[in-house]
Amino acid sequence: MKKLLILGSGTGGTIVANVMRKKLKSTEWDITIIDKNVDHIYQPGLLFLPFALYGYENETAVKKDRRDFIPSGVNFVQDEIKSIDKNKKTVKTAKGSYTYDKLVIALGCDVHPGEIEGMKESIGNGVNTFYSLPEALRLQKDLANFKGGKVILNIAEMPIKCPVAPLEFIFLADYYFTKKGIRDKVEINLCTPAPGAFSKPIASEIMSHSMKDKNIHLIPNFPIASVDNKKKIIKSFQKEETNYDLLVSIPPTRGADILDDSGLGNGAGYVDVDHHTLKVKDTDDIYAVGDVCNVPTSKAGSVAHFMAEVVIENLLNEINGKSIHPDFDGHSNCFIETGFKKAYLIDFNYKIEPLPGKFPLPGIGPFGLLKDTKMNHRGKMAFRNLYWKKLLRGKPLAPFNLVKNKLQMAGKDTSLLKK
Numbered sequence: 001m002k003k004l005l006i007l008g009s010g011t012g013g014t015i016v017a018n019v020m021r022k023k024l025k026s027t028e029w030d031i032t033i034i035d036k037n038v039d040h041i042y043q044p045g046l047l048f049l050p051f052a053l054y055g056y057e058n059e060t061a062v063k064k065d066r067r068d069f070i071p072s073g074v075n076f077v078q079d080e081i082k083s084i085d086k087n088k089k090t091v092k093t094a095k096g097s098y099t100y101d102k103l104v105i106a107l108g109c110d111v112h113p114g115e116i117e118g119m120k121e122s123i124g125n126g127v128n129t130f131y132s133l134p135e136a137l138r139l140q141k142d143l144a145n146f147k148g149g150k151v152i153l154n155i156a157e158m159p160i161k162c163p164v165a166p167l168e169f170i171f172l173a174d175y176y177f178t179k180k181g182i183r184d185k186v187e188i189n190l191c192t193p194a195p196g197a198f199s200k201p202i203a204s205e206i207m208s209h210s211m212k213d214k215n216i217h218l219i220p221n222f223p224i225a226s227v228d229n230k231k232k233i234i235k236s237f238q239k240e241e242t243n244y245d246l247l248v249s250i251p252p253t254r255g256a257d258i259l260d261d262s263g264l265g266n267g268a269g270y271v272d273v274d275h276h277t278l279k280v281k282d283t284d285d286i287y288a289v290g291d292v293c294n295v296p297t298s299k300a301g302s303v304a305h306f307m308a309e310v311v312i313e314n315l316l317n318e319i320n321g322k323s324i325h326p327d328f329d330g331h332s333n334c335f336i337e338t339g340f341k342k343a344y345l346i347d348f349n350y351k352i353e354p355l356p357g358k359f360p361l362p363g364i365g366p367f368g369l370l371k372d373t374k375m376n377h378r379g380k381m382a383f384r385n386l387y388w389k390k391l392l393r394g395k396p397l398a399p400f401n402l403v404k405n406k407l408q409m410a411g412k413d414t415s416l417l418k419k
């Protein structure tokens with residue numbers, strides 16, 4: 001019996017487990033997936049929980065038992081992965097060890113507030129993050145008690161998980177404080193190490209206009225060095241300072257330390273893969289999927305989904321003695337909530353930045369690219385159901401395979417690219 005081992009049962013790992021179980025004969029292939037905990041969190045919902053918006057009020061809105069999404073015929077192991085030995089084709093965990101014929105690394109990435117002086121010890125005391133369930137719920141209380149003052153949403157450094165989440169947070173803060181009737185008492189700031197609101201120029205310009213319209217300020221080129229929570233000040237490495245009443249930070253993000261310890265990481269816990277085949281460099285039998293990959297596109301669930309399709313195709317090609325395909329193009333597709341029941345949608349890849357147009361049907365939509373619409377918001381709200389029912393189980397998201405893992409140019413206005 002051959003063995004497929006999947007490390008991490010988040011978005012990417014769960015899709016791979018579901019589809020591979022359908023594709024590989026259970027008399028020939030044993031499939032095991034390992035994760036350190038049993039709760040699967042719908043991470044896009046962590047954005048809404050702090051504001052208790054759109055029905056996201058408590059943990060039941062985002063949390064399910066991940067074993068419900070592992071198909072029968074796949075062994076789920078709850079254990080902490082400690083190391084990978086690519087020569088011996090063995091993975092060690094806290095409680096045991098596992099050999100493999102094919103390995104898929106899907107360990108994601110996480111925030112590390114301890115890397116910024118003064119940040120970790122200040123969390124829960126006027127300093128917050130919202131990238132985990134307990135943090136998002138605590139921020140909900142802090143926001144409910146907030147009577148006015150200066151709010152700073154800080155990005156510590158790039159890359160982060162879901163690069164549009166900071167923008168969504170400040171837009172939703174504007175909506176939240178408007179609904180509360182205290183918007184005129186709150187100053188909202190986006191404090192970023194980058195020169196602009198977003199990394200892609202056309203989208204960044206549009207987001208900057210939206211920020212201006214909503215009276216949200218940008219503090220650019222501010223790589224945070226420390227938090228002084230007594231004085232309520234953050235300092236940059238260039239010794240600039242800015243004060244806050246409520247600091248919400250997206251701390252430095254890292255992949256999985258065990259990858260560095262196993263000689264597979266790039267020093268920041270991300271694994272070097274071929275950008276197009278997603279095969280881990282200098283290995284014969286290892287692929288990676290999702291946020292853990294060191295590739296120049298967004299760390300997003302949509303990307304993990306598109307990557308999973310390519311990893312599955314290439315695993316099957318290899319198993320069947322065929323050549324593997326360089327089919328991943330960096331495709332990413334994200335809604336950007338702007339409050340007031342509206343959202344933008346962006347669709348891009350390694351080479352093509354987000355452009356205006358319609359998605360997924362050219363000229364029809366119903367979603368508007370780089371447009372702030374109610375239909376886009378409805379799409380984002382509908383996505384949670386699709387995530388649990390279709391995406392994790394590896395089923396098509398839309399009829400006629402309308403949402404493809406490669407970027408489609410039809411329906412996009414390319415005239416802006418020629419400028």
Ligand SMILES: Cc1cc2nc3c(=O)[nH]c(=O)nc-3n(C[C@H](O)[C@H](O)[C@H](O)COP(=O)(O)OP(=O)(O)OC[C@H]3O[C@@H](n4cnc5c(N)ncnc54)[C@H](O)[C@@H]3O)c2cc1C
Pocket residue numbers: 007008009010011012013034035036037042043044045046047079080081082106107108109130131161162165256258289290291292299300301302303304333334335
């Ligand atoms: C606030 C927020 C909003 C977001 N909004 C969006 C959005 O609107 N759209 C979008 O596309 N994406 C969004 N994302 C990003 C999206 O959730 C992630 O990109 C996606 O989940 C990545 O999938 P993954 O499989 O790579 O990693 P994950 O889903 O994070 O899974 C990694 C798994 O590995 C496990 N693991 C890690 N280390 C170990 C270990 N040593 N031992 C055992 N198990 C381990 C973890 O427990 C976890 O289950 C958002 C994320 C956040 C935080």
